[in-house]
Amino acid sequence: MASEAAYRTNVWVDWCPACGNFGILTAMQRALAELNIPPDKVVDVSGIGCSGKTSHFLNVNGVHNLHGRSIPYAEGIKLANPELTVLVNGGDGDLLGIGMAHFVALGRRNLDIKVIIHDNQVYGLTKGQASPTLRAGQRVKSMPLPNMQDWVNPISVALASGYTFVARAYALWIDDLKEILKAAIKHRGAAVIDVLQPCPTWNNIYTPDFYKQRLYKLDSEKDWDPYVKGPDPKEVAEKLSRAFAKAQEWGDRIPVGIFYANPYVESFVDNVSKVNPMYMQMSPAKNVIAKDDGTPIVDVPTMRAIFKDYIINVRKKHN
Amino acid sequence: MALKEVHLLLGGPQGAGVETSASVLTASLAGLGYGIMSDREYYSNIVGRHSYVHFTISATSFPRSLTYPVELVGAMDAESVLTHFHEVAPGGVLVYDAGVDKTKISQVISMEPEVRERVEARFKEYGLEPTVGNAAKIVEEKLNAHSVPLDFRKILDEARQKLGVSSVEVQRYRNSILLGAAAAVLGVDPEVIRDGLSVRFKGNQKIVNANMVVIGLTMESVPKDVRGLAKLDEPKLDVEEMISASGNDVIGMAKIVGGVRYQSYYPITPASDESVFIEAHQAVSVDGKPVGSIVVFQTEDELAAINSAIGAALTGVRAATATSGPGFSLMAEGLGWAGHNEVPLLITFYQRGGPSTGQPTRGEQADLLFSLFASHGEFPRIVIASGDIEEAFYDTLKALNWAERFQVPVIHLVDKYMANVISAMRMPDPSKVKVDRGKLILKASGPMKRFDLSDPISPRPAIGSGAITWYTGDEHNEWGHISEDPINRVKMYDKRMKKLEIMDQEIPVEERAVYYGDDNADFLLVGWGFVKGAALDALEELKQEGYHGAYLHLKVFSPFPSKYVADILSKFDPKRVIDVEHNYLGQAAKVIEMNTGFEISRFILKYTGRPMYRMELKEAVKRILEGKSVREVLTYGE
Ligand SMILES: Cc1ncc(C[n+]2csc(CCOP(=O)(O)OP(=O)(O)O)c2C)c(N)n1
Ligand code: SF4
Secondary structure, X not given: OOOHHXXXXXXXXXXXXOOOHHHHHHHHHHHHHHHOOOHHHEEEEXXXXXXXXHHHHEOOEEEEOOOOOHHHHHXXXXXXXXXXXXXXXXXXXXXXXXXXXXXXXXXXXXOOEEEEEEEOOEEOOOOOEEOOOOOOOOOOOOOOOOOOOOOOOHXXXXXXXXXXXXXXXXXXXXXXXXXXXXXXXXXXXXXXXXXXOOOOOOOOOOOHHHHHHHEEEHHHOOOOOOEOOOOOHHHHHHHHXXXXXXXXXXXXXXXXXXXXXXXXXXOHHHHHHHHOOOOOOOOXXXXXXXXXOOOEOOOHHHHHHHOHHHEEEOOOOOO | OOEOEEEEEEEEEOOOOHHHHHHHHHHHHHHHOOEEEEEEEOOOOOOOOEEEEEEEEEOOOOOOOOOOOEEEEEEOOHHHHHHHHHHEEEEEEEEEEHHHOOOEHHHOOOOOHHHHHHHHHHHHHOOOOOEHHHHHHHHHHOOOOEEEEEOHHHHHHHHHXXXXXXXXXXXXXXXXXXXHHHHHHHOOOHHHHHHHHHHHOOOOHHHHHHHHHHHXXXXXXXXXXXXXXXXXXXXXXXXXXXXXXXXXXXXXXXXXXXXXXXXXXXXXXXXXXXXXXXXXXXXXXXXXXXXXXXEEEEOOOHHHHHHHHHHHHHOOOEEEEEEOHHHXXXXXXXXXXXXXXXXXXXXXXXXXXXXXXXXXXOOOOOOHHHHHHOOOOOOOOEEEEOOOHHHHHHHHHHHHHHHHHHOOEEEEEEEHHHHHOEEEEEOOOHHHOOOOXXXXXXXXXXXXOOOOOOOOOOOEEOOOOOEEOEEEOOOEOOOOOEOOOHHHHHHHHHHHHHHHHHHHHHOOHHHOEEEEOOOOOOEEEEEEOOXXXXXXXXXXXXXXXXXXXXXXEEOEEEOOOHHHHHHHHHOOOHHHEEEEEOOOOOHHHHHHHHHHOOOOOEEEEEOOOOOOOHHHHHHHHHHHHOOOOOEEEEOOOO
């Protein structure tokens, strides 16, 4: 097992004291260390917001990009080089507001990317406006008026979009989060972990106190088993509807843990391999595109072969 | 007498196969050794609206422009006759369906009201009711040309019997009546068309034979006196092999040859066909031996298209996307990220009529300024525009090299005309452009300074190379970590902007602007993109009339070849420098002024959505040279 410290940079972490993001960061470092994935084979793709800075604090390849666009960046990276472990860290605003179309699209593609939602119900870095996970009527510290828009439920949206691994965790239960992260990374397909993240600076509703009184672990329920055991549509339907039902619980009792996991759905990488059998051995990142003398590997004879339907041989003689 | 150059127009409702006929004819005539190009004009509609293909066929050269009138108008329906009969050249032919002879313009409900008004006015001049029969009469009596009503129903009925197919199925071969008519008027052996059909239908003999039956029956029905009326000279082109393809296809080919292994796109006319072409060739193998694999990723929108391509580029893959105006608007933010993070990325920008969704299936060159300035902040980029498909092929290879060598995004400007032109092109030679991957590092280890300041162009370890690197859209330090330090800011800003100078020094000026003409030309046309062919051909014709001009073809707008262009301009009387473009503002003239201080004051502009035709350009040049006007707006073409 690699050391947790190997996954840490020396960049100063500039989150507010007691921010839930610290828990997420620690859990990520531990999960990667326990899985022993070489840092250079991991890419952390992050959006804009407090959460987006995560990339700089992790000693793995970091791509801190535009607000809402992490998922497309991650998809390009994964498709070009399917051997990399690709993680996305983004805020609830980033992933479920401006980036919602990408969030849904990743689910239906089931591309092997792990999305970690830093769900603090606010736009942290722009000073506490309501995010898409804040309920209607609620009013956190910085809001002049109560919220007029109701929430999207990240778990329901993820299940409906086709994610094959859907979980919720709590940022301050670091070990549980770490285990879920490990399971998500090992899962072959698109994974979402909605991490409930206290934002002590702006969010005076969803506080550690609030969570402490309400959170319970799905595992603690007898018979709870989110894993689909075979490619059986009936079982899938059952597990999905149980997961949907659990996703509706938000009140006195709030479940955390794995809601749904189905390893039997073909991933996007599998689908690409199906139409293009040489994809895995010759993924784009492994292509050699020039010969030793610098000329393109696709030379005239190769062009003739590849583009044969477009090549016209001129008749030498005609009437 | 045989002709050096022939022009045709084949029209019919969208979806009726006019486009197929065009590609068959192109393959057929290229197979004989003729040069051929065709422009396809169509509405933003899938089935039913008026569409046509306009050809130039040459015995001596690869044609590069279109002109009117045409030796043959072949019409599949009444609308095509009514819309185009006046474009038949003296001595030319109108071939149409006898079955619509009695059709009045009021019965052609698909015609746009504005077109209808113009057509009615044309008939009024001749004092005739606007009907198909009267159009034929005008062709015969006023235009001194021939009209040939063919009984389409009879031809198809006979074909149906010969082939033993249903009356529904035989309709599929209806467009071959136009091919038969073209073969008859051009005086070519129908077997030549068989070759073209075989190419188009990948050797499917059943389809080829069925079409040949229709073609044969048509040729027999064409009266003797018009057969061979537009016979071409013996072909003089010295070629053994050609590529017959659309601009979209050719750019797709160039991307595959140039090593693009990741292409993302969101469907948009006229860009998507390029991605579809690449997808069809994604498994690059020769004789069963794999050469490479390409991912073509259809995304949920253009935001995802550009940003996923950036992601792919970070792994060291040559990555590209293709779009047109509305899509590029959405890409602007991602473009800035790529510029800021020094990511090599190719964006093929197919301009079409704007603003907004504008004229989605028509051509324009109104996105030059947008390409140069899109996205916020300042960062270096390359903007290159191609004048024809052969240029577009080589420009794509160069663009890919420049992107990696200078670590900048490259915008390759083409347009709808080029996208949809089907041409026969000389087989390109990919060895002319060596692959230059710049400072890409494919094997490394540990944390590395991606933005090392010791050189404006830093070593670029790919993600996956073993190195660990960071990127951010915020200002960064050498490690790629966020920094708001003012001194670092200046260093990084300067590092990036310095590339403008480096590119200006290292990209040869002759690849950025091309002067066509000799030293004693006494006027100058300045243009870019698809204008090139019309301008060069118009100049040749003008020369025969005693006007001696030159053409300055602008190719790279960033980094702009300021000194070279300024030197050329200074040699001309400013009143005899004419900017020629497909837009309203004269955007290239503005770029010239911005970079050289030279103010162009004479303009020939066209923004109807239709290409500039040789004859209208020629006349406009004359009017300007004669001092009759300083700004000509061209409008020819339906
Ligand atoms: C296109 C765009 N719009 C707006 C912003 C401004 N912006 C910066 S951070 C942010 C909100 C981030 O909120 P969230 O994603 O919930 O992350 P958090 O800060 O709470 O971790 C916004 C809107 C931006 N950077 N880009
Ligand atoms: S504003 Fe909230 S989310 Fe952002 S760092 Fe502070 S506590 Fe964390």
